Amino acid sequence: MKVFIDEEKCVACGQCVAAAPEVFDQRDEDGIVILLEANPPPEQVADVRDAAAVCPALVITIEE
Template sequence: MKVTVDDEKCCAAGTCVMVAPEVFDQREEDGIVILLDPTPAAELHDAVRECVQVCPAGAIQVSEDA
């Protein structure tokens, strides 16, 4: 799995950080997403997929090929 984020789309909701804090964080100054791990371990894949589904801005993308 390869994760990418579009910080231009991010609305700083923070849902991704609550669901997968090992993979996502937020900038202190504005809450915009920070991708901590673009290739998360297999045990985090379900959580990352949930983040894609619940992101209100559609700022998280996943490629299952990697």
């Protein structure tokens, strides 16, 4: 799995961080998503899929 984010579309709601805190974080100054792990280990795959599903701006793309 490879994870991509589109920072320009991010609305800084933090749902991705809540779903997968090992993979996503937010910038302190504006809350925009930060990708911590582009290639998450297998035990985090389900959380990353959940994060992509709950993102209101659909900024998370997953490539299998």
